[in-house]
Amino acid sequence: xxxxxxxxxxFSIFLNISCVTDDTCIQTKYVKLTANFYVVNPNDSIIANxxxxxxxxxxxxxxxxxxSITKLYQSVDSILYNNQKVNSINLPLNNNSxxxxxxxxxxxxxxxxxxYHSNINDYxxxxxGCIITHAIDNVTTxxxxxxxxxxxxxxxxxxxxxxxxxxxxxxxxxxxxxNTINAEHIRLFNK
Amino acid sequence: xxxxxVYLISSILLCLSVSTAMAQKKKQIAIxxxxxxxxxxxxxxxxxxxxxxxxxxxxxxYSSEAGIQLDLKHxxxxxxxxxxxxxxxxxxxxxxxxxxxxxxxxxxxxNLRKKKPDSKPTNNLFTAGxxxxxxxxxxxxxxxxxxxxYWGGSTIxxxxxxxxxxxxYEFVVGVQVEVINNFYLGWNLRIRNMISKxxxxxxxxxxxxxxxxxxxxxxxxxxxLGYHFWPQKKIKxxxxxxxxxxxxxxxxx
Numbered sequence: 001x002x003x004x005x006x007x008x009x010x011f012s013i014f015l016n017i018s019c020v021t022d023d024t025c026i027q028t029k030y031v032k033l034t035a036n037f038y039v040v041n042p043n044d045s046i047i048a049n050x051x052x053x054x055x056x057x058x059x060x061x062x063x064x065x066x067x068s069i070t071k072l073y074q075s076v077d078s079i080l081y082n083n084q085k086v087n088s089i090n091l092p093l094n095n096n097s098x099x100x101x102x103x104x105x106x107x108x109x110x111x112x113x114x115x116y117h118s119n120i121n122d123y124x125x126x127x128x129g130c131i132i133t134h135a136i137d138n139v140t141t142x143x144x145x146x147x148x149x150x151x152x153x154x155x156x157x158x159x160x161x162x163x164x165x166x167x168x169x170x171x172x173x174x175x176x177x178x179n180t181i182n183a184e185h186i187r188l189f190n191k
Numbered sequence: 192x193x194x195x196x197v198y199l200i201s202s203i204l205l206c207l208s209v210s211t212a213m214a215q216k217k218k219q220i221a222i223x224x225x226x227x228x229x230x231x232x233x234x235x236x237x238x239x240x241x242x243x244x245x246x247x248x249x250x251x252x253y254s255s256e257a258g259i260q261l262d263l264k265h266x267x268x269x270x271x272x273x274x275x276x277x278x279x280x281x282x283x284x285x286x287x288x289x290x291x292x293x294x295x296x297x298x299x300x301x302n303l304r305k306k307k308p309d310s311k312p313t314n315n316l317f318t319a320g321x322x323x324x325x326x327x328x329x330x331x332x333x334x335x336x337x338x339x340x341y342w343g344g345s346t347i348x349x350x351x352x353x354x355x356x357x358x359x360y361e362f363v364v365g366v367q368v369e370v371i372n373n374f375y376l377g378w379n380l381r382i383r384n385m386i387s388k389x390x391x392x393x394x395x396x397x398x399x400x401x402x403x404x405x406x407x408x409x410x411x412x413x414x415x416l417g418y419h420f421w422p423q424k425k426i427k428x429x430x431x432x433x434x435x436x437x438x439x440x441x442x443x444x
Contacts, residue, residue: 024283096344097342121348123335127283141363
């Protein structure tokens with residue numbers, strides 16, 4: 001019977017040590033849209049080289065926010081990318097709006113990109129709280145530097161995924177004159 | 192530290208009580224364990240560990256449970272446990288969680304003590320068993336704040352009165368010692384595994400009554416006080432004669 005007493009004592013102590021719980025969030029809560037840059041060269045003899053990922057020499061990215069007082073779009077103070085050489089950008093979508101606009105400045109050429117999206121509340125846990133994920137409905141761009149943009153993966157969440165492809169046509173030949181590519185268009189295009 | 196202190200105190204009390212029981216057992220006339228009757232009464236157990244932790248450890252969790260354990264041939268112990276539990280928790284992110292609910296567990300314990308021919312018959316048990324636990328409860332998750340660090344602004348979301356059913360299974364190992372006639376003290380350790388997993392996108396509960404913190408695998412500890420109703424009658428004379436005969440045989444050898 002003494003061994004039962006010993007086991008009782010050991011288990012009781014073990015239980016106390018195990019009772020220490022950690023209430024900190026260990027999940028990532030960073031929801032981001034990822035856009036990659038591609039260069040299009042339709043005249044290349046090698047088919048595989050006609051569309052390739054490429055680094056933009058210098059890009060500055062800022063959000064544009066509608067100011068209800070001035071009734072104008074103002075740049076958000078915080079700059080997401082500042083004169084950086086990148087082949088991919090991560091962009092935060094606006095949780096309180098269904099349209100998010102970014103100003104993309106390529107050296108001296110400025111384009112704007114509008115992303116139409118829906119917002120979804122996603123409760124994670126008591127430790128981590130809630131995040132807002134998005135589903136992209138539509139993407140439009142101006143065509144000063146960018147030629148077109150295309151949705152690749154509609155769901156924007158914490159998982160790394162290529163959501164949008166931004167194309168630059170080196171031959172300066174407009175492949176797609178319609179710069180608005182909506183979800184229906186992409187579905188047809190993929191078929 | 193407080194929880195460690197309380198558990199150490201309760202463990203020491205348990206050890207003392209078990210020692211007392213042993214001392215008393217020596218004085219008692221042995222009770223045969225090989226009961227021939229299939230239904231050898233039943234034991235009503237109350238869990239003291241949950242009451243102690245609910246009272247002395249102020250972590251917002253309370254629990255109280257009791258059970259009925261049938262004694263079949265002193266080998267199999269079908270068990271029903273019922274209880275009430277709840278939790279009130281404010282997370283590091285200032286999210287409030289609150290729940291209250293009933294829970295039930297059904298299962299069976301098996302007596303692992305092998306009766307040796309020359310050992311004294313005893314009603315003490317060393318058991319292992321399984322349980323199927325279930326709870327249908329409601330909970331509130333409120334003050335969930337989402338702050339947009341880039342675009343600014345924050346949103347507060349409340350999820351009031353969420354209803355859910357959870358099912359889990361448990362492996363139980365424990366000891367029960369008869370302190371005085373028909374009055375038992377015991378402890379058991381439980382490993383719990385959730386069957387009803389959280390569904391992605393649902394507002395999952397932080398705490399499940401009867402299971403504990405809602406993680407895939409959990410553990411529990413019960414320290415029980417029990418009374419055995421309708422036990423089999425003790426066969427004092429026969430047992431005494433057998434023991435005396437055995438002692439005489441040992442002396443002769």
